[in-house]
Amino acid sequence: MKVLVLGGDGFCGWPCAVNLADQGHDVLIVDDLSRRKIDIDLEVESLTPIVSIGERLKAWEETGGKPMRFVHMDIAHEYQRLLDLMLGNFHLQVALRDGGATM
Numbered sequence: 271m272k273v274l275v276l277g278g279d280g281f282c283g284w285p286c287a288v289n290l291a292d293q294g295h296d297v298l299i300v301d302d303l304s305r306r307k308i309d310i311d312l313e314v315e316s317l318t319p320i321v322s323i324g325e326r327l328k329a330w331e332e333t334g335g336k337p338m339r340f341v342h343m344d345i346a347h348e349y350q351r352l353l354d355l356m357l358g359n360f361h362l363q364v365a366l367r368d369g370g371a372t373m
């Protein structure tokens with residue numbers, strides 16, 4: 271199945287995406303990376319290091335996992351792009367931060 275994981279770089283979204291890819295699904299992660307920007311803006315860091323989405327995807331592939339794709343997109347504002355993805359017949363998994371989007 272083709273699956274969009276909205277907020278797929280997040281705490282819930284990333285393991286959700288990995289789990290779905292591990293089951294053989296065609297996973298497309300959509301995230302605006304705003305969670306990471308919040309840390310930068312506040313000059314704080316996670317207690318455990320969180321590598322970039324690019325490094326995450328590469329590490330996942332190196333384990334032999336089915337490759338996942340990533341789209342940098344703010345779904346609260348880029349409606350047409352999101353619609354285009356949805357019309358590509360993806361099924362939605364949502365893992366957005368509370369208040370992170372109004373849809």
Ligand SMILES: NC(=O)c1ccc[n+]([C@@H]2O[C@H](COP(=O)([O-])OP(=O)(O)OC[C@H]3O[C@@H](n4cnc5c(N)ncnc54)[C@H](O)[C@@H]3O)[C@@H](O)[C@H]2O)c1
Nearest residue numbers: 277279280281282301302303304305344345346366367370
């Ligand atoms: N963390 C938990 O233990 C937990 C448990 C149960 C439910 N939840 C719920 O799951 C949801 C996600 O939680 P989380 O801990 O993964 O949060 P998170 O902040 O780690 O992940 C949210 C992700 O969504 C992205 N995002 C936010 N706004 C976006 C936008 N407009 N467009 C695209 N991407 C956007 C962020 O960059 C981030 O990567 C929340 O609603 C939370 O209440 C969390």
